[in-house]
Amino acid sequence: MSDTLLQIDNLGVDYETARGDLKALRDITFDVNRGEIVGIVGESGCGKSTLISSILRLTAPNTRFRQGEIRFKGQDLLPLSERRMRALRGEDISIVFQDPMQTHNPVLTIGQQMLDIQHRSKASKAEKRARAAKMLGAVGIPDPEARLDQFPHEFSGGMRQRIAIAMALMSEPDLLIADEPTTALDATLEVQIIERLQELQQQFDCAILFISHHLGVIAELCDRVVVMYAGAVIESGDVREIFHNPKHPYTRRLIDCDPGHIKTRARVLPTIPGEVPDLANLPEGCIFRDRCDQALPCCAHQVPPLTQLQEGHRAACWLNHEEVSA
């Protein structure tokens, strides 16, 4: 048996809107292996949150699964009943949402919510409470015992984010999906959380799918990186390859835009000029062509396939095809 934990194959997802179907995800294909940390990066609005809500089937009502498969431990999730999915979400797969308010019920104390998620455990209430306090302490919440009796709005943004992480870790999942879990954390805590996640991954051989715009965090935490643009995977590979040897112009430009590289104050920060294509009305050819500074004639009418360039490194760009770029 291979050690593939999550396998996404040709996934296509639309949002039905008044303007027509929005092709939010197209031909998404990638794997996550056991014990591996995979990062997803890409433009705001490129479909990262849509992808993970599709995996968990926690999608908006106007979502339509058009094609493809999502296999977890070999089993296709799309045909599973809602009941089976709920069991999976509680035990095998945990999620930290982009907006922590989505996780927390505003009218229940944090302690109550942390007890509720342990409903399968046989432990006594006092033991569960102690375990909840211990988890809060582990993500750096001071006075965890006293804090269990507070409501979500009484915590700071970063604390709510850390509580969401603590709750996701409580079930010791096989797969942790985290959608920008560190945006509200200061650098020292961010590093502390990264270390916790790495420990967890080693201790339980847990795989992590980690979405972030913070390229520094991706570089530090992840083994592999998937780069998305306008609803498609345009490059994927080993973290070193992606950062040091990007094979898609979007990836290269994205890395160049990171102000983390620029150590003196810049008057104008670098950007990628132009607009993302309209997902309801996709252009012909390469989706990045309008903004690409290296486009070839064929890019206007032929979609570049996601091809393997070397072991584990794939990119969807005609520049990597000698027969057309020569």
Added chain:
Amino acid sequence: MTLLDVKNLHTSYGKVDVLAGVSFEVEPGETYALVGESGSGKTTVIRAIAGLAPAQQGSVKFDGREIRGASERELRPLRKDIAMMFQDPVGSLSPRLTIRSLITEPYRIQGMRQRDLDAEAKRLLEMVNLPAHFADRYPYQLSGGQARRVGVARALALEPKLILADEPTAGLDVSVQGELLNLMNDLRERLGLAMVIITHNLNVVRHVADRMGIMYLGRLVEEGDTETIFADPRHPYTHCLLSANPEPDPDARLERIALKGEPPSLLKRPQGCEFRERCPFAKPICTTVPPWEVENGHGLRCLSPMKAGQAA
């Protein structure tokens, strides 16, 4: 004249002192960054300035006028001059309003009905680089970063004098983040817009902030010119914070200075210097309370500061 003058601001919830005396000033056209530990009180500071959180003591002067404890009626005319960007982007937009209504709401509240709201909505969306057809969407139909940009458009609608921005670029990719910061920089130059910006992204601070204040446990522990602080942090907490910033390079080996121990308790504030128990550089003298001292515009609350150049 100083645009925003905050003096000795105190906020408590029950017995817990969340802000224990915060003071800083912002000049017209200046960008001031508040950084510091998660839970140190940054959001509370700007909410208290805007009258959205209690402030039991201290003073907040805007354009020379005391606004602490002002009633909603007294504050209303100021809502045009002070705009707020909230920390959670989707949660702060009411779910039942379209994006068009949301971004033109400030005009309606100010009674500017005569404006062509559709055209205004289009202009504002364009400004934050969102397509015009987004005007008909609802907040749940936006990605996190798109909701963030709607919040920015809303705040900029009335061309305020001061923006209080809580993590305005969290959840944006680096290119959109760059666009947004360039836009804010541009407004600052054209309109003299001043900003208090809270961000954990130290790369952002370095590029947009003129001055910065570093918070720890409800107080400023260091303040000064951004460039000076990055080049020469004097407070050990600042030093640890700046050294932790992850680099966008998988091969980078960072010389991190680790913080010891747990984040401190507000219920039982540490004795002496409140950072002492976690400070890698603490000395015996640190059991006495360090005063706030200012030298050449560089403020510091530490009895055993880092020496100039020690951080490099």
